[in-house]
Amino acid sequence: MVESPHHKKPTKDRGFYVRMRLLNNNSRHVRSSPAIEKSFCYRYFKWVLWISLSFYFLSSFLITHKPTPSSLSSLSKSTTVLPRSKASRALFESLNSSSSSIHHHQGIFEGFNLKVFIYELPSKYNTDWLQDQRCSNHLFASEVAIHKALLNSKVRTFDPSEADFFFVPVYVSCNFSTVNGFPAIGHARNLISSAVEIISSQFPFWNRSLGSDHIFVASHDYGACFHAMEDRAKADGIPEFMKRSIILQTFGVKYDHPCQNVENIVIPPYISPESVGNTLDKSPITGRRDIFAFFRGKMEVHPKNVSGRFYSKRVRTVIYKKYGNDRRFYLKRHRFAGYQSEIVRSTFCLCPLGWAPWSPRLVESVALGCVPVIIADGIRLPFPDAVPWAEISLTVAEKDVAKLGPILEHVASTNLSAIQRNLWDPSVRRALLFNDPMVEGDATWQVLEALSDRLDRSHRKPSVSSE
Numbered sequence: 268m269v270e271s272p273h274h275k276k277p278t279k280d281r282g283f284y285v286r287m288r289l290l291n292n293n294s295r296h297v298r299s300s301p302a303i304e305k306s307f308c309y310r311y312f313k314w315v316l317w318i319s320l321s322f323y324f325l326s327s328f329l330i331t332h333k334p335t336p337s338s339l340s341s342l343s344k345s346t347t348v349l350p351r352s353k354a355s356r357a358l359f360e361s362l363n364s365s366s367s368s369i370h371h372h373q374g375i376f377e378g379f380n381l382k383v384f385i386y387e388l389p390s391k392y393n394t395d396w397l398q399d400q401r402c403s404n405h406l407f408a409s410e411v412a413i414h415k416a417l418l419n420s421k422v423r424t425f426d427p428s429e430a431d432f433f434f435v436p437v438y439v440s441c442n443f444s445t446v447n448g449f450p451a452i453g454h455a456r457n458l459i460s461s462a463v464e465i466i467s468s469q470f471p472f473w474n475r476s477l478g479s480d481h482i483f484v485a486s487h488d489y490g491a492c493f494h495a496m497e498d499r500a501k502a503d504g505i506p507e508f509m510k511r512s513i514i515l516q517t518f519g520v521k522y523d524h525p526c527q528n529v530e531n532i533v534i535p536p537y538i539s540p541e542s543v544g545n546t547l548d549k550s551p552i553t554g555r556r557d558i559f560a561f562f563r564g565k566m567e568v569h570p571k572n573v574s575g576r577f578y579s580k581r582v583r584t585v586i587y588k589k590y591g592n593d594r595r596f597y598l599k600r601h602r603f604a605g606y607q608s609e610i611v612r613s614t615f616c617l618c619p620l621g622w623a624p625w626s627p628r629l630v631e632s633v634a635l636g637c638v639p640v641i642i643a644d645g646i647r648l649p650f651p652d653a654v655p656w657a658e659i660s661l662t663v664a665e666k667d668v669a670k671l672g673p674i675l676e677h678v679a680s681t682n683l684s685a686i687q688r689n690l691w692d693p694s695v696r697r698a699l700l701f702n703d704p705m706v707e708g709d710a711t712w713q714v715l716e717a718l719s720d721r722l723d724r725s726h727r728k729p730s731v732s733s734e
């Protein structure tokens with residue numbers, strides 16, 4: 268397990284691969300962009316290989332009508348079980364290239380067998396907010412990033428009647444407080460509910476499914492509960508009209524919680540891939556790491572009791588008191604613009620809970636190759652199928668935080684290099700970053716993978732159900 272960063276079952280992989288090839292037969296109409304052109308030759312080579320291989324698979328499939336279980340299990344499953352045959356749709360599309368070229372103008376590797384319709388809402392729901400530069404770059408910006416990536420994606424359809432999912436692009440995290448600069452989300456419920464009023468009155472699709480094939484992003488502290496304080500978030504709950512939909516959220520825990528009582532996919536917080544790229548250009552991921560354990564952020568010496576709760580459940584306070592004067596620990600309480608350059612110099616990066624269990628540090632430390640030390644009991648981490656969390660990070664129970672020193676020393680003297688080897692696999696950091704346009708294996712790609720899986724499941728079951 269330690270040596271395998273790719274956690275896909277081989278059978279599934281191959282089925283997916285085959286489907287991908289079928290679709291790729293018609294992706295000649297590729298818009299040239301600098302990023303794409305760069306690797307065009309390489310990819311062209313791959314296509315030739317794919318096309319010939321897919322021809323091989325196809326012909327054996329058509330001739331024998333008896334695909335071998337190992338190589339075509341997923342394909343044969345879909346032809347026999349799914350009411351709407353994925354394989355036949357893929358075949359159909361590869362034959363009717365005139366129609367698919369209209370929609371599939373980009374995304375060479377995208378072989379997803381799903382179609383997403385993106386509502387075009389008045390600009391006050393989304394793009395108006397982008398006037399503030401922070402809107403597309405702060406830690407909640409996945410609501411913007413996913414929208415942008417989908418707009419340019421091959422899964423996008425302009426024909427809602429053929430859509431499997433409907434994406435509702437409302438940016439709710441960009442109303443930055445003039446007082447402290449933090450995003451105020453008090454307006455989120457009303458903004459989303461008025462967007463739903465528009466789409467449900469102008470299109471038949473919301474009413475048809477009661478919103479169950481509709482997708483929202485809720486990227487702040489407690490997902491679709493839209494409040495930064497847990498007790499208020501829990502009391503307010505998820506708005507009634509969103510409860511049947513699919514929520515892409517940064518919040519996730521392994522126990523029962525009203526803010527995830529909805530079909531949901533845990534997504535990573537947004538960290539700009541450009542900033543990560545710039546940092547890694549200066550200091551390579553395998554470079555010298557002279558800081559043993561790093562944390563920069565809010566650490567209250569005397570946390571206040573805010574309606575019965577203490578910030579970080581006092582975990583950060585314990586860390587600060589116990590290790591504040593320890594030479595091995597580099598603990599800082601104030602913001603610093605060169606934060607990423609510190610992470611890339613560090614061996615272990617502490618990721619303790621704040622108010623919510625998740626934090627942007629999870630992504631920053633993985634992206635910059637610093638072993639994340641996750642201190643947030645019961646946290647549910649993003650994309651477990653793509654990111655082998657147990658092999659790239661350490662988890663320390665909140666109650667054991669006072670023993671951090673010996674725990675980290677033990678790992679440093681035993682399996683640190685194994686963990687780093689897993690962590691430094693490029694596919695791991697790719698899975699946690701949102702790119703525009705989408706890149707194979709990146710965070711938006713993982714969302715589509717998860718939606719794809721759900722589609723498979725929902726076709727086999729009578730209705731969409733939450734996990």
Ligand SMILES: *[C@@H]1O[C@H](CO)[C@@H](O)[C@H](O)[C@H]1NC(C)=O
Nearest residue numbers: 359362363364365366367369
């Ligand atoms: C191919 O797509 C076009 C445009 O959507 C459609 O009119 C036509 O019927 C399709 N061809 C076949 C063979 O179904």
Ligand SMILES: *[C@@H]1O[C@H](CO)[C@@H](O)[C@H](O)[C@H]1NC(C)=O
Nearest residue numbers: 442443444445451453454458
């Ligand atoms: C932004 O938040 C403030 C409160 O911080 C609120 O008064 C205002 O109405 C919000 N703006 C919008 C457009 O919802």
Ligand SMILES: *[C@@H]1O[C@H](CO)[C@@H](O)[C@H](O)[C@H]1NC(C)=O
Nearest residue numbers: 467468469470471472473474
């Ligand atoms: C959907 O249902 C709502 C509430 O029943 C109704 O007001 C609206 O007109 C319906 N939408 C369509 C497109 O029929």
Ligand SMILES: *[C@@H]1O[C@H](CO)[C@@H](O)[C@H](O)[C@H]1NC(C)=O
Nearest residue numbers: 570571572573574575576577
């Ligand atoms: C925190 O404050 C609440 C009242 O808001 C009180 O009931 C509770 O006992 C306090 N907890 C601690 C540990 O002081």
Ligand SMILES: *[C@@H]1O[C@H](CO)[C@@H](O)[C@H](O)[C@H]1NC(C)=O
Nearest residue numbers: 269657658659678682685686
């Ligand atoms: C490394 O060692 C720690 C502590 O012994 C263990 O919990 C963890 O699973 C190990 N990780 C790997 C990738 O071997």
